[in-house]
Amino acid sequence: MNTIIRPVESSDLKPFLPLLYSYIVQFYKQPPPNFSDLEAFVKSFFQSEKGIQFIALQNHHIVGFATLYFTYSTLKVAPVTIMNDLFVIEDKRGMGIARQLFQACQQYTCTHQFAYMSWITAKENKEAQRFYQKLGAQEGNWIGYMI
Template identity: 30%
Template sequence: MSVQIRALGDKDFFSWLGLFEGYSEFYESELTDEKALQVWSWIIDKNHVLDGAVALNEAGDFIGLAHYRSVPDTLSATNKLFLDDLFVAEDARGHGVGRALMVFAQDYARAHKLTEIQLITAADNSTAQILYDEMGTRTEWVTYEIPV
């Protein structure tokens, strides 16, 4: 399968939405119109930190997405890329789409002088962890969520 990766653009909303719905469903998170529009507005707002890329197959169909943002790292006094979301449509899995999106994120990070990519994934997402283990190093850090 031939895959093209490119940054998301203003006219990509409806094709992106189908993938974002799949991503939300995968993580059993309800996606409302308001949430989808909010996330999309962040992606297309050049003054917001969230950015995104999409994977397309030979026919031009959207088959994967990545959302990422620059974050400061105070201990290294550098900026890093945080990969918030990586999703590949079910019928496109196993064809290198996730890896291609990760390579795009690496290229983006290099171009923006970011020092590394950080991400988290669900403990039971063993398929994604195979890719992440191949491309990076699993850390000792434990993640917490604290309500406000």
Template identity: 30%
Template sequence: MLKQPLVTVRPIALEDYENWCLLYAAYAEFYAVRQTSAMRDQVWQWLQQSPPAIYALVAESAEGQVLGFLHYRVFARPLAASMGAYVDDLFVVPEARGQGIAQQLIQAVAQIGQQNKWSVIRWMTAANNLRARACYDKLAEHTHWQTYEIKLPTLN
């Protein structure tokens, strides 16, 4: 039986910046992505725009420790004539994994979606991220869609 920690899922706040930076750097490291503080600052700016370019939720323990985060963005679904959300990033600190925090973060986005009449929440993960996939398989349908991307040169 999983021991559920007492966590609160809430929108990210300005005072979360330092904790979020540490977690986001750990997330990048998990996926072996080189990330600089300037890159994190850019994402933080997107989170602070009005309206935000992306939204973030954090999972906070009863003691005030941020244990995880989730980034999502809203998108139009022309074929369905509806709106949806795409989860870009989801991370839970290693010592808190397996306690239902990722599920709580995803369920919070689903609740936001229901309130806003979205028709879908989507995300992807690496094929070899078996622990995350085991969690996601309990919450969502694994679709038959394949992901493609074109890498574009960055303009500096």
């Protein structure tokens, strides 16, 4: 099946918001966000100053997405990207869609001359860790903290 990977557009808002909501609440078991806040969040990417979101489409249906945030690295003295999300709906996993989304993020990072792309995943998300290792990624030297 043909998969199209492209940036999220305003016409994608209505079908994309329920997927993003499900990702937050069902997949990551986080408190439900206010739907108008979620909509404003997605719309903020349309200006593309803080990041970009990509969607995967099959037969005009959104089956996955990835989010890249733009920030800076003091050590590289350059802008970098952080892939904050990479998600494919369960019944479409194993079809190469995550790889295509990942490659879109990687290509965007290179094309726009960011120094590198980094990302994190949950300790218990072993499926994602196996996926990243298959792509040749290695665990980094840094330990993440939150407060």
